[in-house]
Amino acid sequence: MSRARASDLLDRLDRDAAAFSGELSREHYLNGAGLKDDLQTGPIFERYGWMFEREVVDKLQKTRPRDERYHALREFVVEAFIEDGARALTERIAERETADTIEWDGKSVPQRSIAPLIANESNPERRRALDSARMDLVRAQNPLREERWEILHARARDIGYPTYFDLWDDVSRLRLHELKATAERFLWDTEESYRERLEAYLRGSGIPPARAERCDLSFLFRAPQYDSLFPAAKLQSTLVETLTGLGIDIESQENVHLDTEARPRKSPRAFCSAIDVPGEVMLVINPQGGQDDFRALLHEAGHTEHFAHVPDDLPYAFRGLGDNSVTEGFAFLIEHTMKNPRWLESVMGLPDADEFLRFTNFNQLYLVRRYCAKLLYEAQLHCGDNPRASSKLYADLLTTHVGVRYTPVDYLSDLDDGFYAARYLRAWIFEAQVRRTLEDRHGIEWFRSAEAGADIKSWWSFGQRYTAEGLLQRVGHAELDVESLRRSLVPS
Protein backbone atom coordinates (compact mmCIF):
# COMPACT_ATOMS: atom_id res chain seq x y z
CA MET A 1 0.00 0.00 0.00
CA SER A 2 1.38 3.40 -0.95
CA ARG A 3 2.04 6.06 1.65
CA ALA A 4 -0.86 8.17 0.35
CA ARG A 5 -3.26 5.23 0.57
CA ALA A 6 -2.02 4.34 4.06
CA SER A 7 -2.71 7.83 5.33
CA ASP A 8 -6.08 7.76 3.57
CA LEU A 9 -6.94 4.57 5.49
CA LEU A 10 -5.81 6.14 8.77
CA ASP A 11 -8.00 9.20 8.05
CA ARG A 12 -11.05 7.00 7.52
CA LEU A 13 -10.27 4.93 10.59
CA ASP A 14 -9.78 8.00 12.75
CA ARG A 15 -13.14 9.41 11.68
CA ASP A 16 -15.12 6.18 12.02
CA ALA A 17 -13.44 5.11 15.27
CA ALA A 18 -14.68 8.38 16.77
CA ALA A 19 -18.23 7.85 15.50
CA PHE A 20 -18.27 4.16 16.54
CA SER A 21 -16.92 4.85 20.05
CA GLY A 22 -19.35 7.74 20.44
CA GLU A 23 -22.38 5.62 19.59
CA LEU A 24 -21.19 2.81 21.84
CA SER A 25 -20.56 5.22 24.74
CA ARG A 26 -24.01 6.78 24.31
CA GLU A 27 -25.60 3.32 24.46
CA HIS A 28 -23.64 2.45 27.63
CA TYR A 29 -24.54 5.81 29.15
CA LEU A 30 -28.28 5.41 28.49
CA ASN A 31 -28.26 1.89 29.92
CA GLY A 32 -26.07 2.69 32.95
CA ALA A 33 -27.96 5.89 33.74
CA GLY A 34 -31.21 3.92 33.84
CA LEU A 35 -32.68 5.69 30.78
CA LYS A 36 -32.83 2.57 28.59
CA ASP A 37 -33.29 -1.06 29.63
CA ASP A 38 -31.43 -2.92 26.92
CA LEU A 39 -27.98 -2.50 25.52
CA GLN A 40 -28.15 -2.51 21.72
CA THR A 41 -24.57 -2.74 20.54
CA GLY A 42 -25.03 -5.20 17.67
CA PRO A 43 -26.29 -2.63 15.11
CA ILE A 44 -23.40 -0.29 15.99
CA PHE A 45 -20.84 -3.02 15.34
CA GLU A 46 -22.58 -3.80 12.06
CA ARG A 47 -22.60 -0.17 10.93
CA TYR A 48 -18.85 0.14 11.38
CA GLY A 49 -18.00 -3.49 10.57
CA TRP A 50 -15.55 -2.56 7.80
CA MET A 51 -12.98 -1.47 10.41
CA PHE A 52 -12.84 -4.94 11.96
CA GLU A 53 -12.30 -6.91 8.80
CA ARG A 54 -9.29 -9.12 8.36
CA GLU A 55 -8.24 -7.15 5.29
CA VAL A 56 -7.91 -3.93 7.31
CA VAL A 57 -5.92 -5.71 10.03
CA ASP A 58 -3.56 -7.14 7.40
CA LYS A 59 -3.06 -3.76 5.74
CA LEU A 60 -2.16 -2.14 9.04
CA GLN A 61 0.16 -4.99 10.05
CA LYS A 62 2.03 -4.82 6.74
CA THR A 63 2.42 -1.10 6.10
CA ARG A 64 3.51 0.37 9.45
CA PRO A 65 3.46 3.97 8.17
CA ARG A 66 5.34 6.69 10.02
CA ASP A 67 2.13 8.47 11.01
CA GLU A 68 1.81 9.40 14.67
CA ARG A 69 -1.77 8.10 14.74
CA TYR A 70 -0.74 4.65 13.55
CA HIS A 71 -0.08 2.89 16.88
CA ALA A 72 -3.35 3.89 18.52
CA LEU A 73 -5.45 3.14 15.44
CA ARG A 74 -3.79 -0.23 14.86
CA GLU A 75 -4.34 -1.19 18.51
CA PHE A 76 -8.00 -0.20 18.21
CA VAL A 77 -8.53 -2.22 15.02
CA VAL A 78 -6.67 -5.32 16.18
CA GLU A 79 -8.46 -5.36 19.53
CA ALA A 80 -11.84 -4.97 17.86
CA PHE A 81 -11.00 -7.69 15.32
CA ILE A 82 -10.03 -10.14 18.11
CA GLU A 83 -13.14 -9.36 20.20
CA ASP A 84 -15.47 -9.43 17.22
CA GLY A 85 -14.77 -13.14 16.79
CA ALA A 86 -16.26 -13.90 20.20
CA ARG A 87 -19.01 -11.29 20.31
CA ALA A 88 -21.87 -13.81 20.43
CA LEU A 89 -20.25 -15.53 23.42
CA THR A 90 -19.50 -12.22 25.13
CA GLU A 91 -23.18 -11.36 24.88
CA ARG A 92 -24.28 -14.78 26.15
CA ILE A 93 -21.99 -14.47 29.17
CA ALA A 94 -23.33 -10.98 29.91
CA GLU A 95 -26.90 -12.30 29.63
CA ARG A 96 -26.13 -15.10 32.08
CA GLU A 97 -24.50 -12.65 34.49
CA THR A 98 -27.62 -10.49 34.32
CA ALA A 99 -30.19 -13.31 34.54
CA ASP A 100 -28.63 -15.88 36.92
CA THR A 101 -29.76 -15.74 40.53
CA ILE A 102 -29.20 -17.44 43.86
CA GLU A 103 -31.65 -18.09 46.68
CA TRP A 104 -30.73 -16.16 49.81
CA ASP A 105 -32.82 -15.62 52.94
CA GLY A 106 -35.87 -16.78 51.01
CA LYS A 107 -35.32 -14.27 48.23
CA SER A 108 -33.95 -14.50 44.76
CA VAL A 109 -30.76 -12.43 44.41
CA PRO A 110 -29.29 -11.55 40.98
CA GLN A 111 -25.64 -12.51 40.48
CA ARG A 112 -24.53 -8.88 40.21
CA SER A 113 -26.03 -8.07 43.61
CA ILE A 114 -24.07 -10.78 45.42
CA ALA A 115 -20.81 -8.81 45.69
CA PRO A 116 -22.38 -5.90 47.64
CA LEU A 117 -24.17 -8.42 49.88
CA ILE A 118 -20.83 -10.12 50.65
CA ALA A 119 -19.12 -6.79 51.32
CA ASN A 120 -21.84 -5.82 53.79
CA GLU A 121 -22.14 -9.21 55.54
CA SER A 122 -20.47 -9.09 58.94
CA ASN A 123 -21.01 -12.77 59.78
CA PRO A 124 -18.08 -14.77 58.31
CA GLU A 125 -20.10 -17.99 57.97
CA ARG A 126 -22.83 -16.25 56.01
CA ARG A 127 -20.19 -14.48 53.89
CA ARG A 128 -18.66 -17.81 52.94
CA ALA A 129 -22.06 -19.31 52.18
CA LEU A 130 -22.87 -16.37 49.89
CA ASP A 131 -19.50 -16.64 48.18
CA SER A 132 -19.93 -20.35 47.70
CA ALA A 133 -23.34 -19.78 46.05
CA ARG A 134 -21.70 -17.18 43.80
CA MET A 135 -18.98 -19.67 42.85
CA ASP A 136 -21.61 -22.22 41.82
CA LEU A 137 -22.97 -19.71 39.30
CA VAL A 138 -19.51 -18.82 37.98
CA ARG A 139 -18.58 -22.51 37.70
CA ALA A 140 -21.69 -23.24 35.65
CA GLN A 141 -20.88 -20.33 33.30
CA ASN A 142 -17.20 -21.18 32.91
CA PRO A 143 -17.59 -23.42 29.83
CA LEU A 144 -18.78 -20.30 27.95
CA ARG A 145 -15.77 -18.30 29.19
CA GLU A 146 -13.40 -21.13 28.26
CA GLU A 147 -14.84 -21.31 24.78
CA ARG A 148 -14.56 -17.53 24.46
CA TRP A 149 -10.89 -17.47 25.43
CA GLU A 150 -10.11 -20.31 23.04
CA ILE A 151 -11.54 -18.17 20.25
CA LEU A 152 -9.62 -15.04 21.31
CA HIS A 153 -6.36 -17.00 21.53
CA ALA A 154 -7.01 -18.65 18.16
CA ARG A 155 -7.66 -15.26 16.55
CA ALA A 156 -4.30 -13.99 17.81
CA ARG A 157 -2.58 -16.98 16.19
CA ASP A 158 -4.66 -16.48 13.08
CA ILE A 159 -3.17 -13.03 12.45
CA GLY A 160 0.36 -14.31 12.87
CA TYR A 161 1.27 -14.17 16.56
CA PRO A 162 2.50 -17.27 18.46
CA THR A 163 0.31 -16.29 21.45
CA TYR A 164 -2.19 -13.71 22.73
CA PHE A 165 0.61 -12.37 24.95
CA ASP A 166 2.85 -11.76 21.93
CA LEU A 167 0.01 -9.99 20.17
CA TRP A 168 -0.50 -7.52 23.02
CA ASP A 169 3.20 -7.10 23.58
CA ASP A 170 3.52 -6.01 19.96
CA VAL A 171 0.31 -4.05 19.45
CA SER A 172 0.07 -2.16 22.75
CA ARG A 173 2.90 -0.06 24.09
CA LEU A 174 2.62 -1.58 27.55
CA ARG A 175 6.15 -3.08 27.64
CA LEU A 176 4.80 -6.23 29.23
CA HIS A 177 8.11 -8.04 29.83
CA GLU A 178 9.53 -5.09 31.72
CA LEU A 179 6.30 -4.58 33.66
CA LYS A 180 6.31 -8.23 34.70
CA ALA A 181 9.81 -7.83 36.15
CA THR A 182 8.66 -4.65 37.94
CA ALA A 183 5.65 -6.48 39.38
CA GLU A 184 7.85 -9.31 40.67
CA ARG A 185 10.21 -6.87 42.33
CA PHE A 186 7.38 -4.82 43.84
CA LEU A 187 5.80 -7.95 45.33
CA TRP A 188 9.10 -8.94 46.85
CA ASP A 189 9.89 -5.46 48.21
CA THR A 190 6.50 -4.92 49.85
CA GLU A 191 5.87 -8.46 51.10
CA GLU A 192 6.86 -8.07 54.73
CA SER A 193 5.16 -4.75 55.32
CA TYR A 194 1.99 -5.93 53.58
CA ARG A 195 1.79 -9.18 55.59
CA GLU A 196 2.16 -7.38 58.89
CA ARG A 197 -0.63 -4.96 58.08
CA LEU A 198 -2.87 -7.61 56.54
CA GLU A 199 -2.68 -9.76 59.68
CA ALA A 200 -3.39 -6.81 61.95
CA TYR A 201 -6.42 -5.69 59.91
CA LEU A 202 -7.78 -9.23 59.65
CA ARG A 203 -7.43 -9.79 63.41
CA GLY A 204 -9.09 -6.41 63.98
CA SER A 205 -12.07 -7.68 61.97
CA GLY A 206 -12.17 -10.95 63.92
CA ILE A 207 -10.85 -13.06 61.04
CA PRO A 208 -8.03 -15.55 61.81
CA PRO A 209 -5.38 -14.71 59.13
CA ALA A 210 -4.70 -18.37 58.33
CA ARG A 211 -8.36 -18.89 57.44
CA ALA A 212 -8.94 -15.65 55.53
CA GLU A 213 -10.57 -15.79 52.12
CA ARG A 214 -11.12 -13.33 49.30
CA CYS A 215 -14.68 -12.59 50.52
CA ASP A 216 -13.28 -11.51 53.89
CA LEU A 217 -11.29 -8.77 52.19
CA SER A 218 -14.45 -7.52 50.44
CA PHE A 219 -15.89 -7.02 53.91
CA LEU A 220 -12.69 -5.51 55.31
CA PHE A 221 -12.39 -2.92 52.53
CA ARG A 222 -16.08 -2.03 52.61
CA ALA A 223 -15.10 -0.38 55.93
CA PRO A 224 -18.52 0.70 57.28
CA GLN A 225 -16.75 2.33 60.24
CA TYR A 226 -16.02 5.30 57.96
CA ASP A 227 -19.55 5.69 56.57
CA SER A 228 -20.45 8.55 58.88
CA LEU A 229 -17.35 10.49 57.72
CA PHE A 230 -18.38 10.17 54.05
CA PRO A 231 -22.15 10.77 53.90
CA ALA A 232 -24.04 10.53 50.60
CA ALA A 233 -25.40 14.05 51.14
CA LYS A 234 -21.87 15.47 50.92
CA LEU A 235 -20.81 13.63 47.78
CA GLN A 236 -21.67 16.22 45.13
CA SER A 237 -20.46 19.24 47.11
CA THR A 238 -17.16 17.42 47.80
CA LEU A 239 -16.68 16.88 44.09
CA VAL A 240 -17.46 20.52 43.29
CA GLU A 241 -15.16 21.81 46.02
CA THR A 242 -12.27 19.53 45.04
CA LEU A 243 -12.39 20.61 41.39
CA THR A 244 -12.88 24.27 42.30
CA GLY A 245 -9.58 24.08 44.16
CA LEU A 246 -7.87 23.26 40.87
CA GLY A 247 -9.62 26.09 39.05
CA ILE A 248 -12.35 23.93 37.48
CA ASP A 249 -15.99 24.93 37.79
CA ILE A 250 -17.65 21.65 36.85
CA GLU A 251 -21.17 23.05 37.09
CA SER A 252 -20.53 25.64 34.40
CA GLN A 253 -18.57 23.42 31.98
CA GLU A 254 -20.71 23.20 28.87
CA ASN A 255 -19.14 19.97 27.67
CA VAL A 256 -19.51 18.15 31.01
CA HIS A 257 -22.94 16.81 31.93
CA LEU A 258 -23.36 16.02 35.57
CA ASP A 259 -26.17 13.49 35.75
CA THR A 260 -27.42 13.59 39.34
CA GLU A 261 -31.09 12.71 38.83
CA ALA A 262 -32.34 9.68 40.79
CA ARG A 263 -33.68 6.83 38.61
CA PRO A 264 -34.66 3.33 39.74
CA ARG A 265 -32.40 1.51 37.27
CA LYS A 266 -29.43 3.83 37.49
CA SER A 267 -26.08 2.14 38.17
CA PRO A 268 -25.27 2.38 41.90
CA ARG A 269 -21.67 3.17 41.00
CA ALA A 270 -20.50 6.49 39.52
CA PHE A 271 -19.26 6.25 35.93
CA CYS A 272 -18.02 8.41 33.10
CA SER A 273 -19.12 8.09 29.46
CA ALA A 274 -17.11 10.06 26.93
CA ILE A 275 -19.64 10.27 24.10
CA ASP A 276 -17.64 12.94 22.30
CA VAL A 277 -14.14 13.95 23.43
CA PRO A 278 -14.10 16.76 24.49
CA GLY A 279 -17.60 17.88 23.41
CA GLU A 280 -19.93 15.65 25.43
CA VAL A 281 -18.65 13.92 28.55
CA MET A 282 -21.16 12.45 30.99
CA LEU A 283 -20.43 12.00 34.69
CA VAL A 284 -23.16 9.90 36.24
CA ILE A 285 -23.66 9.98 39.99
CA ASN A 286 -25.90 7.93 42.25
CA PRO A 287 -24.88 8.90 45.78
CA GLN A 288 -24.69 5.91 48.16
CA GLY A 289 -22.20 7.28 50.67
CA GLY A 290 -19.19 5.58 52.26
CA GLN A 291 -15.50 6.00 51.51
CA ASP A 292 -15.63 3.62 48.53
CA ASP A 293 -18.42 5.66 46.90
CA PHE A 294 -16.43 8.89 47.30
CA ARG A 295 -13.39 7.18 45.83
CA ALA A 296 -15.33 5.89 42.84
CA LEU A 297 -16.80 9.33 42.14
CA LEU A 298 -13.47 11.16 42.36
CA HIS A 299 -11.90 8.52 40.10
CA GLU A 300 -14.60 8.95 37.46
CA ALA A 301 -14.34 12.74 37.80
CA GLY A 302 -10.62 12.38 36.95
CA HIS A 303 -11.53 10.60 33.68
CA THR A 304 -14.24 13.17 32.99
CA GLU A 305 -11.98 16.21 33.37
CA HIS A 306 -9.14 14.55 31.47
CA PHE A 307 -11.42 13.98 28.46
CA ALA A 308 -13.10 17.39 28.86
CA HIS A 309 -9.77 19.23 28.61
CA VAL A 310 -8.54 17.66 25.37
CA PRO A 311 -8.52 20.15 22.46
CA ASP A 312 -11.16 19.25 19.90
CA ASP A 313 -8.85 19.70 16.90
CA LEU A 314 -6.65 16.72 17.76
CA PRO A 315 -7.16 13.49 15.79
CA TYR A 316 -9.40 10.97 17.55
CA ALA A 317 -6.36 8.67 17.84
CA PHE A 318 -5.06 11.15 20.47
CA ARG A 319 -8.40 12.30 21.92
CA GLY A 320 -10.10 8.98 22.51
CA LEU A 321 -7.63 6.16 21.85
CA GLY A 322 -4.05 5.51 22.95
CA ASP A 323 -2.49 4.31 26.19
CA ASN A 324 -5.30 4.10 28.76
CA SER A 325 -2.66 4.01 31.51
CA VAL A 326 -2.73 7.80 31.11
CA THR A 327 -6.45 8.41 31.67
CA GLU A 328 -6.46 5.82 34.48
CA GLY A 329 -3.47 7.64 35.97
CA PHE A 330 -5.31 10.98 36.02
CA ALA A 331 -8.40 9.26 37.44
CA PHE A 332 -6.21 7.95 40.29
CA LEU A 333 -4.70 11.40 40.77
CA ILE A 334 -8.11 12.95 41.53
CA GLU A 335 -9.21 9.85 43.49
CA HIS A 336 -6.11 10.04 45.64
CA THR A 337 -6.88 13.50 46.94
CA MET A 338 -8.52 11.21 49.51
CA LYS A 339 -5.01 10.15 50.53
CA ASN A 340 -4.00 13.73 51.23
CA PRO A 341 -4.17 14.60 54.99
CA ARG A 342 -4.86 18.29 54.25
CA TRP A 343 -7.70 17.46 51.87
CA LEU A 344 -9.24 15.14 54.48
CA GLU A 345 -8.93 17.92 57.02
CA SER A 346 -10.13 20.89 54.97
CA VAL A 347 -12.63 19.35 52.54
CA MET A 348 -13.98 16.45 54.61
CA GLY A 349 -13.53 18.03 58.03
CA LEU A 350 -11.57 15.09 59.50
CA PRO A 351 -9.56 16.52 62.38
CA ASP A 352 -7.37 13.44 62.81
CA ALA A 353 -6.99 11.57 59.56
CA ASP A 354 -4.08 9.28 60.55
CA GLU A 355 -6.10 6.15 61.03
CA PHE A 356 -8.04 6.60 57.82
CA LEU A 357 -4.82 7.37 55.94
CA ARG A 358 -3.22 4.15 57.16
CA PHE A 359 -6.30 2.26 56.04
CA THR A 360 -6.46 3.84 52.60
CA ASN A 361 -2.73 3.27 52.03
CA PHE A 362 -3.11 -0.37 52.98
CA ASN A 363 -6.10 -0.59 50.64
CA GLN A 364 -4.01 0.69 47.74
CA LEU A 365 -1.09 -1.60 48.57
CA TYR A 366 -3.51 -4.53 48.50
CA LEU A 367 -4.87 -3.41 45.11
CA VAL A 368 -1.44 -2.95 43.57
CA ARG A 369 -0.26 -6.34 44.85
CA ARG A 370 -3.44 -7.98 43.57
CA TYR A 371 -2.85 -6.48 40.12
CA CYS A 372 0.82 -7.50 40.15
CA ALA A 373 -0.31 -11.07 40.83
CA LYS A 374 -2.97 -10.79 38.12
CA LEU A 375 -0.36 -9.63 35.62
CA LEU A 376 1.95 -12.55 36.44
CA TYR A 377 -1.01 -14.90 36.03
CA GLU A 378 -2.21 -13.34 32.78
CA ALA A 379 1.29 -13.44 31.31
CA GLN A 380 1.31 -17.23 31.78
CA LEU A 381 -2.33 -17.77 30.86
CA HIS A 382 -1.89 -15.94 27.58
CA CYS A 383 1.43 -17.56 26.70
CA GLY A 384 -0.18 -20.98 26.55
CA ASP A 385 -2.83 -22.24 24.19
CA ASN A 386 -5.04 -24.02 26.72
CA PRO A 387 -6.82 -21.56 29.04
CA ARG A 388 -8.47 -24.45 30.94
CA ALA A 389 -5.08 -25.50 32.33
CA SER A 390 -4.63 -22.23 34.24
CA SER A 391 -7.21 -22.29 37.03
CA LYS A 392 -4.82 -23.63 39.66
CA LEU A 393 -2.13 -21.16 38.61
CA TYR A 394 -4.61 -18.30 39.17
CA ALA A 395 -5.52 -19.50 42.65
CA ASP A 396 -1.87 -20.12 43.60
CA LEU A 397 -0.53 -16.74 42.46
CA LEU A 398 -3.37 -14.68 43.91
CA THR A 399 -3.40 -16.60 47.21
CA THR A 400 0.38 -16.25 47.57
CA HIS A 401 0.60 -12.54 46.85
CA VAL A 402 -2.68 -11.26 48.26
CA GLY A 403 -2.34 -13.47 51.32
CA VAL A 404 -5.91 -14.77 51.50
CA ARG A 405 -7.41 -17.84 49.86
CA TYR A 406 -8.58 -17.45 46.26
CA THR A 407 -10.63 -20.10 44.48
CA PRO A 408 -9.58 -21.52 41.07
CA VAL A 409 -13.20 -21.04 39.93
CA ASP A 410 -12.66 -17.31 39.30
CA TYR A 411 -9.75 -17.83 36.91
CA LEU A 412 -11.65 -16.43 33.92
CA SER A 413 -14.26 -14.23 35.61
CA ASP A 414 -11.62 -12.19 37.48
CA LEU A 415 -9.96 -11.25 34.22
CA ASP A 416 -10.15 -8.33 31.79
CA ASP A 417 -9.37 -8.50 28.09
CA GLY A 418 -6.30 -7.00 26.46
CA PHE A 419 -4.09 -6.82 29.57
CA TYR A 420 -6.15 -4.05 31.17
CA ALA A 421 -4.51 -5.11 34.45
CA ALA A 422 -1.20 -3.85 33.01
CA ARG A 423 -2.78 -0.45 32.32
CA TYR A 424 -3.90 -0.12 35.94
CA LEU A 425 -0.44 -1.03 37.20
CA ARG A 426 1.21 1.47 34.88
CA ALA A 427 -1.40 4.06 35.94
CA TRP A 428 -0.59 3.64 39.65
CA ILE A 429 3.12 4.03 38.92
CA PHE A 430 2.48 7.07 36.68
CA GLU A 431 0.15 8.69 39.21
CA ALA A 432 2.60 8.40 42.12
CA GLN A 433 5.23 10.18 40.00
CA VAL A 434 2.86 12.92 38.83
CA ARG A 435 1.62 13.46 42.41
CA ARG A 436 5.20 13.76 43.63
CA THR A 437 5.87 16.44 41.02
CA LEU A 438 2.76 18.37 42.08
CA GLU A 439 3.82 18.19 45.75
CA ASP A 440 7.35 19.30 44.89
CA ARG A 441 6.14 22.23 42.84
CA HIS A 442 3.06 23.35 44.73
CA GLY A 443 3.32 21.80 48.18
CA ILE A 444 1.12 19.27 49.96
CA GLU A 445 -1.93 21.51 49.38
CA TRP A 446 -1.56 21.35 45.60
CA PHE A 447 -5.21 20.29 45.39
CA ARG A 448 -6.25 23.86 46.11
CA SER A 449 -3.74 25.63 43.92
CA ALA A 450 -4.89 27.10 40.61
CA GLU A 451 -1.25 26.88 39.43
CA ALA A 452 -1.24 23.14 40.09
CA GLY A 453 -4.55 23.04 38.22
CA ALA A 454 -2.90 24.82 35.30
CA ASP A 455 -0.09 22.23 35.26
CA ILE A 456 -2.58 19.39 35.26
CA LYS A 457 -4.67 21.00 32.51
CA SER A 458 -1.55 21.38 30.36
CA TRP A 459 -0.91 17.62 30.72
CA TRP A 460 -4.58 16.88 29.99
CA SER A 461 -4.35 18.90 26.80
CA PHE A 462 -2.27 16.11 25.19
CA GLY A 463 -5.14 13.64 25.56
CA GLN A 464 -3.48 10.27 25.07
CA ARG A 465 -1.16 11.36 22.29
CA TYR A 466 1.75 10.12 24.39
CA THR A 467 2.12 6.91 26.36
CA ALA A 468 2.49 7.11 30.13
CA GLU A 469 6.29 7.14 29.62
CA GLY A 470 6.09 9.86 26.99
CA LEU A 471 3.89 12.09 29.11
CA LEU A 472 6.06 11.57 32.21
CA GLN A 473 9.01 12.91 30.27
CA ARG A 474 7.01 16.07 29.64
CA VAL A 475 6.21 16.24 33.35
CA GLY A 476 9.93 16.01 34.11
CA HIS A 477 10.64 12.34 34.83
CA ALA A 478 13.10 10.21 32.90
CA GLU A 479 10.87 7.12 32.80
CA LEU A 480 8.08 5.13 34.39
CA ASP A 481 9.62 4.27 37.76
CA VAL A 482 7.90 2.26 40.50
CA GLU A 483 10.01 3.84 43.25
CA SER A 484 7.61 6.74 44.02
CA LEU A 485 4.72 4.32 44.31
CA ARG A 486 6.64 1.95 46.55
CA ARG A 487 7.74 4.78 48.82
CA SER A 488 4.23 6.19 49.10
CA LEU A 489 2.88 2.80 50.19
CA VAL A 490 5.72 1.41 52.29
CA PRO A 491 7.35 4.18 54.28
CA SER A 492 10.97 3.28 55.06
Ligand SMILES: [Zn+2]
Ligand atom coordinates in the same frame (compact mmCIF):
# COMPACT_ATOMS: atom_id res chain seq x y z
ZN1 LIG B 1 -10.80 4.26 35.60
